Amino acid sequence: MIYKVIAKSEFKRFTDALLRDNTSFGPRQVDTDSRGKAVYQFLPVTSSDDVAFNYTVTASSAKHFFLPFREELSRFVFQDQEWDQQINYEADPIVLIGLRACDISALNILDDVLLKGHFPSPYYLAKRKNTFVIGLDHLPLPDCFCKSMSHHTISTGFNLFCSDIGEDYYLSINSSKAFNFLKEFDTRDPLDDDNCRLVERRKIISDSFLSEVDVTALPSILDIEFDSPVWEKWGNKCLNCGTCAMVCPTCYCYSVEESFATNLKGATRQKKLYSCNLVDFAEVAGGHNFRPKNGDRLKYRYYHQHRGFAENANQQICVGCNRCGRACLAGINPKDVINDLRMEKESCLTNISSSPDRI
Amino acid sequence: MKHRGFTFEKLKIASFDFTCCEGCQLQLANRESTLIDFLELLDIKNFRELSSEQFDDYDIALIEGSISRQDEVERLQAIRRQAKTLVAFGSCACFGGVNSLKNKFSLKELVAEVYPGMKVETMPVKKISDVVKVDLSIPGCPVNKEEVERIMVNLATGSLVTLPKHPVCFECKAQLNTCLFELGEICLGPITRGGCNAVCTTGKTPCLGCRGPSEEINMPAFVELVKARELSLDDLQEKIAFYNAFEGFSNHEA
Ligand code: SF4
Ligand code: SF4
Ligand code: SF4
Ligand code: SF4
Ligand code: SF4
Numbered sequence: 147m148i149y150k151v152i153a154k155s156e157f158k159r160f161t162d163a164l165l166r167d168n169t170s171f172g173p174r175q176v177d178t179d180s181r182g183k184a185v186y187q188f189l190p191v192t193s194s195d196d197v198a199f200n201y202t203v204t205a206s207s208a209k210h211f212f213l214p215f216r217e218e219l220s221r222f223v224f225q226d227q228e229w230d231q232q233i234n235y236e237a238d239p240i241v242l243i244g245l246r247a248c249d250i251s252a253l254n255i256l257d258d259v260l261l262k263g264h265f266p267s268p269y270y271l272a273k274r275k276n277t278f279v280i281g282l283d284h285l286p287l288p289d290c291f292c293k294s295m296s297h298h299t300i301s302t303g304f305n306l307f308c309s310d311i312g313e314d315y316y317l318s319i320n321s322s323k324a325f326n327f328l329k330e331f332d333t334r335d336p337l338d339d340d341n342c343r344l345v346e347r348r349k350i351i352s353d354s355f356l357s358e359v360d361v362t363a364l365p366s367i368l369d370i371e372f373d374s375p376v377w378e379k380w381g382n383k384c385l386n387c388g389t390c391a392m393v394c395p396t397c398y399c400y401s402v403e404e405s406f407a408t409n410l411k412g413a414t415r416q417k418k419l420y421s422c423n424l425v426d427f428a429e430v431a432g433g434h435n436f437r438p439k440n441g442d443r444l445k446y447r448y449y450h451q452h453r454g455f456a457e458n459a460n461q462q463i464c465v466g467c468n469r470c471g472r473a474c475l476a477g478i479n480p481k482d483v484i485n486d487l488r489m490e491k492e493s494c495l496t497n498i499s500s501s502p503d504r505i
Numbered sequence: 506m507k508h509r510g511f512t513f514e515k516l517k518i519a520s521f522d523f524t525c526c527e528g529c530q531l532q533l534a535n536r537e538s539t540l541i542d543f544l545e546l547l548d549i550k551n552f553r554e555l556s557s558e559q560f561d562d563y564d565i566a567l568i569e570g571s572i573s574r575q576d577e578v579e580r581l582q583a584i585r586r587q588a589k590t591l592v593a594f595g596s597c598a599c600f601g602g603v604n605s606l607k608n609k610f611s612l613k614e615l616v617a618e619v620y621p622g623m624k625v626e627t628m629p630v631k632k633i634s635d636v637v638k639v640d641l642s643i644p645g646c647p648v649n650k651e652e653v654e655r656i657m658v659n660l661a662t663g664s665l666v667t668l669p670k671h672p673v674c675f676e677c678k679a680q681l682n683t684c685l686f687e688l689g690e691i692c693l694g695p696i697t698r699g700g701c702n703a704v705c706t707t708g709k710t711p712c713l714g715c716r717g718p719s720e721e722i723n724m725p726a727f728v729e730l731v732k733a734r735e736l737s738l739d740d741l742q743e744k745i746a747f748y749n750a751f752e753g754f755s756n757h758e759a
Contacts, residue, residue, distance in 0.1 A: 176681075180689035187681045206681050215679035383726050385695040386719075388671055392678035406658045409542035410513065419679070425720045426670045440723065473678075475686055475695060475730050 147301070148319040150333040151340045157308070157315050160331045161194040161243065161280075168278070170241035171211065172197040173204055188242070197243055202287055207395030207469055208242055208249055212256065212273045215392070215419050219269070219402070222413040237272040243280040248290075248465040250281050250304050251297040252395030255463050259398060269417075278323065281307035283347070285354050291481060292466035293352065294359040311343035359481050360488060361462065365453045367491050372445075376486045381441020383476040384423060390447065390470035390478070391421030396463045397450075399427070422447045448483060513661050519551035519563035520594070521584060523577050524604050524630065525570030528647040529595030530554050536650045543654055546661050561587060565660070567594040568639075571604045572631040585637040590660075593633040596646040596715045596748050601632045603646070605749030632749075641666060646715035646748060649701050669700040670720035673712050677703035685711050691736050693744055696722040696751070717750040724754045 152160070164170070172191040175184045175198055186201045188208050223230045245253075253274070260270040281304045292298045300307065305324040308315040316336065319325050336344070391397035401420040406413050420427060423443050428436035437443050451464040464480060471479025520530055531554065534540065549556060550563040566588035572578055585591055596602040607615060608629045616625050633639050643653060652668075659666045673694035677684070680703055685692040692711035694703070698719040705712050731741050745751045 177683040177688065179683070179687040185683045185687065189681075205683065206678065210679075382723075383729070385674070385723050385726055385730075386672070386721060387674035387695050389674050389678050392675065405655060406662055406664075407542075408539045408654050408658055409545065410658070410662070421675070424671045424675065473684070475674075475684070476726055477730075477733070 148325060149336050150317045150319060150328065151311075151314050151336050152317055152328075152331065152333045153314050156332045158194045160328065161197065163330075164241055164278075164327070165191055165193055165196070165243070168241045169238060170243060171208075172243040173201040174198055175201070188244075191243065199244070199282070201244065202284070203246065203290075203467070203469070205469070205473065206393045207252065207467070208245055209252070209256070209395050209397075210419075211240065211242060211277060212253065212270055213398055213400075213419060217269065217417045219415045219417050222415075224411055224413075235268045235272045237276045239276040239278070241278045241280070244282045245279055245304070246284060246467070247281065247300040247307075248292040248295075248297045248467045249395055250279065250300045250307075251292075251465045252467070253279070254300075254303040255396050255461075255465070256398060257303070258461075259463070278321075279304040279306075283307070283309045283351060285351060286356070287468075288356045289468045289471060289479075289481070290355065290466065291357040291359045291468060293355045294357075294361055295462065295464060295466035297465040298351065298355070299348070309344055309347055311340065311347050314340070316340060316344045316347075357468070357481055359466070359484050361452070361484070364462070364484065367487060368449060368453045371487050371490060374487060374490050376483070376490050377441040377445040378439075379441075379486070380478055380483055381439060381444045383478055384440045384444050385476050386423055386425050386440060386443070387475070388421030388424045389473050389475070391423060392419065393469040393473045394451075395465060395467060395469070397421065397447075422450065444478070448480070451480070452484070515548040516546060516565055516657060516661055517548045517550055517563045518565045518567065519549070519560075519584075519588075520554070520567040520569065521551070521580075522553070523568065523570030523581070523598070524573040525595065525597040525602070527554065527569065529569045529597075529645070530567075532647045532650045532653065536654070539654060543657065546657050563587065564589045565592060566590070567592045568598050568633050569594045571597045571601045572633065572636050573604065573607070573627055573629070575626065575628065578636055581633070581636055590640045591633075591637065593639045593642045593644075595648050596644050596717070596750065598633045599642045599644045599750070600717055600752070601630050601749040603748060604630045606746075608749075630749075642668075644668075644698065644716040644750070645701060652700055669698060671699045672719040672722070673697045673699045673701065673703050673706065673716075675699055676701070677706045679703075680707045682706050682709075685709070686730070686734060686736075689734075689736070691731055691740050691744060695730075696724065696727050696754075711744070713744055713747045714750050715748050717748070718754065722754065724751075 170191050171188045173186045174189045174196060176187050177185040179185055186198060186204045187206055188204050191197050221232045260267045305321040307318040399420045399422055400417050402415060402417055404413055404415045427443060437446065452462050454461045454463055468479060522530055550560040566584050568591060572581060593599045597604055612627055616627065643656060656666050676699045677694055685706060690711050692706060693714035694706055694712040696718055697712050697714040698716040701716060
């Protein structure tokens with residue numbers, strides 16, 4: 147890693163040049179909600195003026211630039227008795243500017259799951275390799291809990307990370323591409339004073355978290371609370387809408403659909419991001435559903451996020467951005483659900499109740 | 506049509522309109538990019554909007570509209586006797602649709618208002634399945650041509666015909682829309698069957714549920730959410746009643 151300091155006015159020149167010459171996406175305000183709060187999304191940007199540098203958080207994560215909501219995996223062309231399969235992994239290079247530390251952590255987690263397993267995804271790899279990621283630090287929102295998940299700081303997974311130290315940005319440069327491009331702009335090596343300002347900035351960020359989720363021993367609590375009534379309680383509120391998984395930066399479940407072209411001369415295989423909260427997520431051929439109850443489906447989303455699955459070495463994959471909690475119309479959010487589970491476990495310690503039967 | 510040892514028969518199809526605006530039938534002629542291929546799948550036996558020729562040897566009957574007169578009942582029963590697959594085509598056919606708003610008033614009142622001084626035979630609006638057995642429902646006001654195309658391809662190739670089971674929200678999120686609840690409106694997206702690609706909410710108009718309930722909707726939780734946001738329960742009731750698609754759910758404390 148190389149560190150540099152750049153004046154904000156010079157950084158503006160840098161981003162203008164970068165965004166002008168590349169297909170780029172950054173945070174933009176799309177709406178003002180009924181409580182007067184600005185709503186942001188990652189959308190196309192062509193100059194630094196388009197980028198809402200002082201944005202809070204985007205409603206949806208940056209995941210879909212790497213795992214599109216819908217993606218064609220392959221295309222088949224039929225000829226007489228034969229067929230051809232065409233596969234295209236290629237991805238056009240893009241610039242993503244303004245990602246938060248937790249957003250970049252989420253990409254690193256997706257890298258673990260999608261690139262380090264037995265079957266690395268070439269589709270994901272092409273997009274990840276061809277995306278120039280510029281991170282931007284920020285003060286947490288009242289409901290951010292990435293600090294509890296240790297994802298409020300980041301040291302890998304980006305090309306460039308900008309810490310706001312007043313008149314300047316403190317740059318962490320993590321790729322030769324970023325380094326070479328920055329050479330054309332006026333930067334300097336950090337001085338003692340810059341380093342002090344960075345430390346101060348990090349401390350302010352770290353001290354600004356208002357939400358805390360106690361995740362110590364959470365995986366084992368989840369195992370113990372497998373049959374907890376907490377799941378039914380929250381499940382009864384769930385609308386089975388899948389919104390939480392769609393906005394989440396680390397939910398990567400998908401379904402695959404194959405369909406004939408209307409002229410019957412070919413077919414496509416499409417991948418669609420899916421969610422474990424949807425009613426037919428665990429439905430199999432013949433119509434049997436392994437998870438017919440809302441609470442079961444909700445539980446499995448929490449299991450995946452906070453206990454992890456084998457392909458991810460049983461690590462938690464939630465980064466604590468609380469996008470799912472903000473977007474859930476039913477008011478279901480990790481903080482309340484996890485606190486409930488903890489209370490449940492503690493009450494069982496004081497009441498010494500017999501453990502429920504496993505069916 | 507032949508490929509890889511399989512021969513596909515063209516679908517012998519007919520389309521009939523009842524009480525409706527004929528917007529769904531019109532969709533069949535939509536989506537020009539694949540229109541020729543789509544028509545290639547079909548052997549059209551009877552379809553007033555496309556051709557004046559009429560034959561009675563169809564297998565599939567698309568039924569558009571709801572039933573609001575006795576002569577329609579008889580016509581529909583005759584179609585049922587011929588069709589191997591009877592499709593309720595569009596929200597009017599599936600649920601009664603917008604026409605069902607009529608059922609809130611007395612027939613006498615209605616005739617006096619719409620056809621003053623005329624003698625008009627009419628009855629309360631019924632959905633198709635109230636009158637005959639329905640084999641397949643394709644909801645939507647109007648139907649989504651892409652979905653119709655997919656279903657026809659599946660019928661022609663003998664593949665499983667399905668509708669999405671998830672609600673509209675799921676598709677709305679893929680469009681990066683700001684939720685209309687966040688903008689202070691009631692939207693039926695969380696209880697309505699997806700498959701329309703959230704066209705209305707993408708255009709910033711709340712979903713009125715034209716595709717009917719999604720699989721296993723959670724109506725109590727939905728009503729709770731409207732209350733928690735202090736939105737109007739009258740507005741909710743009006744939206745839920747709009748296409749008559751939530752019969753059986755609509756009385757729920759809202
Ligand atoms: S938890 Fe919330 S966002 Fe997720 S499926 Fe349930 S209701 Fe939808
Ligand atoms: S589960 Fe929720 S809080 Fe955790 S990463 Fe996903 S959206 Fe963010
Ligand atoms: S469902 Fe809508 S578009 Fe179709 S016929 Fe009825 S009113 Fe017209
Ligand atoms: S606007 Fe409607 S469809 Fe979209 S997320 Fe909100 S409730 Fe769901
Ligand atoms: S958003 Fe709702 S009302 Fe609009 S087409 Fe889809 S289901 Fe129908």
